[in-house]
Amino acid sequence: MPRPPSTPEVQRTSAARDRILEAAFALFYARGIRAVGVDLIIAESGVAKATFYKHFPAKDDLVVAYLDKVDGVWTGQLRAAAEAAGPDPAGQLVGLFDALGTACRREGYRGCAFINAAAESQPGTAVHDRTVAHKAAVMAWMSGLAEQAGAHDPGSLARSLALLLDGGLASGALDASPDAPEAAKDSARILVGSTVRPRGRRTALRS
Amino acid sequence: MPRPPSTPEVQRTSAARDRILEAAFALFYARGIRAVGVDLIIAESGVAKATFYKHFPAKDDLVVAYLDKVDGVWTGQLRAAAEAAGPDPAGQLVGLFDALGTACRREGYRGCAFINAAAESQPGTAVHDRTVAHKAAVMAWMSGLAEQAGAHDPGSLARSLALLLDGGLASGALDASPDAPEAAKDSARILVGSTVRPRGRRTALRS
DNA sequence: GTCGAGGTAGACAGACCTGTCTACCTGAGG
């Protein structure tokens, strides 16, 4: 092992790699994964083919990197929307649905990148697994919030809210009507209210 | 117009056509639309290539026929589940979620065929339009039920239940855990109950 | 100044995909 510690086999980060990933991010989301060939990504990112295959030995590796990027972005937006709703966990569970409204309103919105990717992949593949992992992570986060909010059955509440969120993500891409996110938020409020018992101020339960 | 009335240009129904559609139904759903070539469908249905292209001049025509078939099947299951819940419209709105549970439990379940198809198609195409039309039809039906049930805002209730349904359809394909359909049904009960006012028997409102 | 990592440019192989076309078969109605 004479390799110095700062020379990984393939650089994990570089300008070329970033450009590839950025082009893939836009193209995969807008047109679907199978519909976008590597040649198009190469042309769009202004990179040589050899460079592409040095960073991503197979197209699937790029797809996984794309999903990881989406995960980072979407998780961030969800957390930001929740925090913007204030310190109350129950309110955060409702407020996170503002991220859905913002996403649906965005030009070129085409649904949940993960669900779309899963629709194009087979169970057991790396791509499919990323989707499952992402959804599980989001639900775990909501479950924690539900517990802090003093929900009767935090896992069940989180599951229900996840259904609402996924449903909004999916149907927001179909009819452009903005009342889907709104309905999702209203429903979330009802669902949260039904297990958290709004009167009673359970927030400071533990102290 | 010398054409006798019983000789359409291309027969709308025939054994060969049915076999093609049946093979397409299974393959498109299991593997995705783009992932299945016409050659595979031809081989699987035991039909000649010329016959295939006589019935479906382009692959997209077959895709549309596939979606129409899915629409018939799924709509039927939804209505059957609703009717099995009894004559009460509010109960039917909850009971239709049993169709979701049944679907998710089925071997090889891979989510909503329409959402999956939309993920692989562009807005404005015939395939995408079918998806939008299907979702609108389901929601219109639920909206009618909600009105009969005396919901305060039937359209809004139908929208919320549609979110739950689509969310269940989407996530049922990801984690195989059977509690997604259950959570959807429980949430539906709460949502229906919150606008229909369970005590008060609003069912016979209009007579 | 030399060496090597990272990049560019593009030809190429081999697979697969849609859609067309020719040639032949079969069976029922007139």
Added chain:
DNA sequence: CCTCAGGTAGACAGGTCTGTCTACCTCGAC
């Protein structure tokens, strides 16, 4: 008997896709 709709079998054209490979460039570290 003969015709013709509907079907079979499969070659073929033209395009696209992934992934490999050769040849050359550039710039910073040693």
